[in-house]
Every structure is written in structure tokens, then in C-alpha cells.
Amino acid sequence: xxxxxxxxxxxxxxxxxxxxxxxxxxxxxxxxxxxxxxxxxxxxxxxxxxxxxxxxxxxxxxxxxxxxxxxxxxxxxxxxxxxxxxxxxxxxxxxxxxxxxxxxxxxxxxxxxxxxxxxxxxxxxxxxxxxxxxxxxxxxxxxx
Numbered sequence: 001x002x003x004x005x006x007x008x009x010x011x012x013x014x015x016x017x018x019x020x021x022x023x024x025x026x027x028x029x030x031x032x033x034x035x036x037x038x039x040x041x042x043x044x045x046x047x048x049x050x051x052x053x054x055x056x057x058x059x060x061x062x063x064x065x066x067x068x069x070x071x072x073x074x075x076x077x078x079x080x081x082x083x084x085x086x087x088x089x090x091x092x093x094x095x096x097x098x099x100x101x102x103x104x105x106x107x108x109x110x111x112x113x114x115x116x117x118x119x120x121x122x123x124x125x126x127x128x129x130x131x132x133x134x135x136x137x138x139x140x141x142x143x144x
Contacts, residue, residue, distance in 0.1 A: 022047040026092070027084045032056045033072050045103045048096030050087070052080035066095045 003009075015021055018040075022028070028044035029052045038057050045051055054072035068083055070076035084092065105111065 018043060019047060022049060025049055027052065027081065029077060029081060030054065030057060031072055031077050042103055042107055045096075045099040046107075048093070048100040050084050050092045050095045051099065052077065052084060066098050 012021065022044055025044075026049075028041070028049045030038060030041050030044075031052075031054050032038070033054070033056055035056050038053075041051060041053060041057060050066070050068070052068040052070060054077075055069055056072055058069075068080040070080040087095075
């Protein structure tokens with residue numbers, strides 16, 4: 001069975017460096033019905049691609065007022081892809097730049113460092129409070 005798309009679509013199989021493929025692409029489509037996080041979508045947005053995401057990826061809504069959101073069905077996906085395809089190149093680049101900036105701000109190294117630092121501070125605070133509670137319990141046990 002042939003799909004009749006070989007002049008427009010390449011099925012590459014395993015790729016060692018997906019960035020090369022993303023930089024060569026015109027858009028990114030993720031038609032997931034269910035998705036935990038969606039690293040592939042983040043990688044695509046980070047490279048500056050306009051994206052079509054299914055509504056299952058709604059956890060990215062804070063990033064994407066410029067994301068093309070569609071129902072996870074073939075017709076909606078086709079309309080989303082068609083919408084991007086009709087855009088002038090400059091508009092696609094502008095959208096990609098907005099997404100790349102948003103991803104860097106939300107998921108970049110600096111944000112990761114800040115989140116880990118906050119986590120460590122929270123854990124250290126809990127450990128300190130736990131030690132104080134233990135000391136208080138020990139003190140109360142001695143006086144009883």
C-alpha cells in the first residue's frame with residue numbers, strides 16, 4: 001500500500017540528532033490523544049518551529065497563544081497544518097521566535113536551576129523543621 005505522499009513526506013526512521021531534522025522542517029505536528037509531557041513538542045518549539053498540537057497537550061497552553069490547537073482528529077489536524085502552510089514565511093518565523101523565547105523562559109537551564117534551588121530550599125526547610133520537632137519531642141520526653 002502506498003500513501004501517495006513520497007514527493008512531500010520523508011519517513012526517516014531513527015535519527016541521532018533530531019535538531020537537524022527540526023531545523024530543516026517547516027512546522028511540527030503532534031497529534032497525541034494522550035501525552036505525559038511532550039518533550040518532542042518542547043524541542044520543536046525551542047528550535048523556532050510553528051506547531052500544531054492536539055488538545056491533549058493542553059499543559060502547554062500557558063506557552064502558546066501562537067500554538068495552533070486542534071482536536072485530535074485527522075480533519076482538524078489537516079486544517080491546522082493547512083493554516084500554517086498558508087502563512088507567509090515571515091509570520092511563521094515570528095511565531096517560531098515567540099515560541100522559542102517562551103520555551104527558553106519556561107523550560108530553559110536557568111529556569112531548571114531556579115526550580116531545583118527552590119526544591120532544595122524547601123527540602124532543607126522541612127528537614128530543619130523535622131529536626132526541631134524531634135528535639136522538642138526528646139526534650140518533652142526527658143521532662144516527663
